[in-house]
Amino acid sequence: MSRCTKKSNLEVHHVRRDGGNDLTNAQVLCKDCHSATSTYGNPGKSPTQFTQDVKDKALKRAGNQCECTSVRGCH
Numbered sequence: 001m002s003r004c005t006k007k008s009n010l011e012v013h014h015v016r017r018d019g020g021n022d023l024t025n026a027q028v029l030c031k032d033c034h035s036a037t038s039t040y041g042n043p044g045k046s047p048t049q050f051t052q053d054v055k056d057k058a059l060k061r062a063g064n065q066c067e068c069t070s071v072r073g074c075h
Contacts (some may be wrong), residue, residue, distance in 0.1 A: 003065075003066070003067070003068070003069050004029075004033055004065075004067075004068040004069075004070075005065065005066070006030035006031075006032070006033075006065070006066045007066070008030070009030050009031040009032075009063050009065070010028055010029070010030055010031075010059065010062075010065075010066065011028070011030070011031060011034045012026050012027070012028055012029075012050050012055045012059070013026070013027045013028070013029045013032060013034050013037060013053070014026070014027075014050075014064035015027050015048045016017050017039060017044065017045065017046070017047050018047075019047075019068075021047065021048055021050050021051065021054060022054065023054055023057050023058060024063070024069055026050055026054055026055070026058040026066050026068060027058070028058050028061075028064075028065070028067045029067060029068050030066040030068070031072065032044035033068035035063055036068075036070065041069050051058055064065055
């Protein structure tokens, strides 16, 4: 799988809606990849937003780059 190379318009996505708000449930995605997830914009209870600390740690872990590895084409 090839990784998305975008480094702008990054958002921190909940891997699972019911997975909590810690770093283990955080995935950095560019806006295009985020909107291509199966849960984006779907009705249902939205998870509480991540704290800025978790967002900062997720971005650092991802090297300030989208972590999407989808082969279906997000863009």
